[in-house]
Amino acid sequence: MTLPRHLYKALGDIVGQANISDDPAVLDSYRYSLAHTAIHLGPYYDTFTPRGAAVLLPGTTEEVQAIVRLCNQHTIRFKASSTFWSAQGYPSEDDTLQLDMRRMDRILEIDEKNMYAVIEPGVIGATLQAEAMKAGLNAHLPGSGCSCSILATATSYFGSGPSNLYGGWQYDNLLGIEWVLPTGDLFRTGSLGSGCGWFCGEGPGPSMKGVARGFLGAKGAMGVFTQCAVKLFAWPGPPTLPVEGIVPAYRTPLPRNFRAYTVAFPTWKAWADAAYLIWETGIGYLAHRQYTMFGRDLKFAMVKILTDPTKTLGDLEEILEDPQVQRVTEESKRDFQIVLAGMTTRDVEWQEKAFDEILARTGGWKVEAMNEPEINQWMLLYLIRLGHKNLNLVFGGSYDGAFGLVGPADYGTTYAEEAAEFKKEWEKRGAVVQAGGDCMMGPIGGMGGGGTCLWENFTCFDPYDRESVDGTREFFDACTQLGLERGWGVGMEKWNAQARGPDGRTTPKAERDRIHLSSPQPSAFRYQHKIREALNPNNLGDEYYETLED
Incomplete structure (x- = not known):
């Protein structure tokens, strides 16, 4: 679709002519190769998300409202995205307006006493974390990394990461929301909607947070979230992280009240028992099975490369032949990483004693090679900042x-x-x-x-x-x-198949219905269909908000 000139001008009058484009070269930069998105065809098959009708960069909530109202007047689809993680953030149809929310990048408030922050869509994890740490607080960062939008993970996906242990999943941290509905009306949830501030995401009656998020987040298919509040949690470390080293071997020295370990177990049952004992004891700040992402056979060799700036991937085969690397690889088959953080030195000393007792009960051990200072400090920075998603x-x-x-x-x-x-x-x-x-x-x-x-x-x-x-x-x-x-059900390899097909466009309705009818709880998608009829009567989003008609 070519956007009619009068509509292009009207949209430009809203955001400013410098913040709108329908140049094909610009629009092609907002297309995504469908390699990582349950389709997996990638650039070999020249399969990308569709080219939208135009891209707009709104700067205020009022501009977003005006855009959405104009879309309703002319029945134009729109899709908002902040930091564009995978295909969910991109259009599913050619005639869609892409809203790039990067101009709305302010941290509006950090409430130290009540431990929350109010943010706009363009605020990334690294920025919020850095500002929160100055106030003795920390932000939960999603596994997608510190370069991703915190608002997007809280309102529109699920936001799992190493700080789940202490900070909860990101949707648990979502408080008040400012939401431009698919009609262009403005809705505020929880205490914010009652004029009482941002501190609570819920109010009397049905959960509007649940309505806004839907099943696993609406992913930009149900209006635009322009502001939200997220919980912060205690940070017992320094106001700024003392980063040392050379790329990619950046590291941070451990403060006295921190401990970071890789631990391993003789059996998977022992691994699970240790997790339960950690939860029951209430210890730990970060915990993740992180470096197994490289593979059981490759992880320690990759750690050796990434902590030594003189090494490259070209050294991998040689490092794998090292007997010490082979021994550590075998030793750490069933492992995970954990960071203990004490509010005081005595606190962390008690946590470490409790953790040692957990290892003794389960037969686990600390992987000593991973606890060497240069690796240990690199691991601490990696898990706190999540800056290695490349x-x-x-x-x-x-x-x-x-x-x-x-x-x-x-x-x-x-x-x-x-x-x-x-x-x-x-x-x-x-x-x-x-x-x-x-x-x-x-x-x-x-x-x-x-x-x-x-x-x-x-x-x-x-x-x-x-x-x-x-x-x-x-x-x-x-x-x-x-x-x-x-x-086990359908795995992550097909998590987006119900919304986007092999051609990069919306999955046909018959296939969507088949997928939803075969799910354990089809009624959830029927309920979401009723919500979409009420809040998005012109259906100007896409099928990432999953529905099933009666």
């Missing part, structure tokens, strides 16, 4: 998660080895990176300091190579089939 793509140029088992610790550990062996057999076929099968990373904890773990089995492939792309798609199809046969 490493997701380091092996092949693209990746996606398979299985994604979510549940109590002993749920994932029951099936972890089976899932790892299944992937390992597929790795031998050559299409995906051969990393040892177990590339399962994710948080150790969730709701209220415990409750859940996530097991995302990273699968790295080359999106420019046909054999790799085709083999990866076959592998992911096999993962889905295994998940259904074993009762």
